[in-house]
Amino acid sequence: MQPFLDYVVKALVDQPESASVTPVERNNITVFELRLHPDDVGRVIGRQGATIHALRNLLMAGSAKQGLRTTLEIVENNVQKAPPTR
Numbered sequence: 232m233q234p235f236l237d238y239v240v241k242a243l244v245d246q247p248e249s250a251s252v253t254p255v256e257r258n259n260i261t262v263f264e265l266r267l268h269p270d271d272v273g274r275v276i277g278r279q280g281a282t283i284h285a286l287r288n289l290l291m292a293g294s295a296k297q298g299l300r301t302t303l304e305i306v307e308n309n310v311q312k313a314p315p316t317r
Contacts, residue, residue, distance in 0.1 A: 232293055232301060236263055239286065244271035260300045263290065272305060 233252055241247035249268040254261050267275060276283045287303050294301040 232261075232290060232297075232299075233263065235293065236265070236286070236290065236303070239289075240265060240267075240275065243274055243282070244268070245274070246271055260302060261294075263301060263303045264306045265303060266306050269307075272307075275305065 233254055236252045237250075240250050240252060244250050244267060246268040249266075250271065251266045253264045253266070255264055256262075265275070274282070275286075277285075283303070283305070290301055290303050
């Protein structure tokens with residue numbers, strides 16, 4: 232499932248080099264943590280969450296076929312921005 236998510240997410244964003252998908256096991260569920268450039272977060276979420284919802288549905292459908300429980304989370308990177316200059 233990770234190669235599929237990598238492919239789809241990198242096709243959606245403007246800065247694919249900063250997008251990464253990392254699987255993490257939590258309580259018998261595989262959580263795919265999605266890290267993005269801050270400018271690309273809105274593109275992946277989509278209007279009213281439609282894009283992220285569709286990604287989660289595809290992920291769950293593919294995982295259910297394999298007997299796995301998965302979910303997708305967007306993890307915000309703590310990017311320090313320069314303070315505004317006056």
